[in-house]
Amino acid sequence: MLTLILALLMPVSLYAADSTQAWDKAAFLSWVGKYPSVYKNGKKGGFLYQPAIQTALHRLLSPADRAALASYDVEDKIEQQGDFLVVHQCMPHNCPAAFAMVVIDLNKPRLWVGFFERQDNRVSTRWFGNVDDYSILPASIKNEFTGYLPESM
Structure with missing residues (x-):
């Protein structure tokens, strides 16, 4: 019985260890x-x-969104804004129409990914x-994301 309980708890403990110990500020x-x-x-x-x-990106994004993020090869240097790191990426030769922002919380295993895309009339x-x-x-991070949007928006 103890073996069964340990076997059931092992994936939970691996996730907990993965999500906290690996988040290295x-x-x-x-x-x-x-x-x-x-x-x-x-x-x-x-x-x-x-x-x-x-690990966090694989849990958060669909395969298509992960592929899109990986294809955004034009990058700015990583910047720190308070307790957050901000990564800007965009599609080569299409930066105003396809870009992403990844925000990493330095203190907790939290991250966000924002995508902007313009195609035809969408x-x-x-x-x-x-x-x-x-x-x-x-607000500074959210404003930075919207600051990348074309001014006609």
């Missing part, structure tokens, strides 16, 4: 002022490819968060 802060992507031997890696962030703004709605983000 010092490691995240080491990326401030650097570009989020690094290419090594022709393979893309870097800030968003750290295990804790990858405009889409979508936010995903793994714990809280994007509305809890500081």
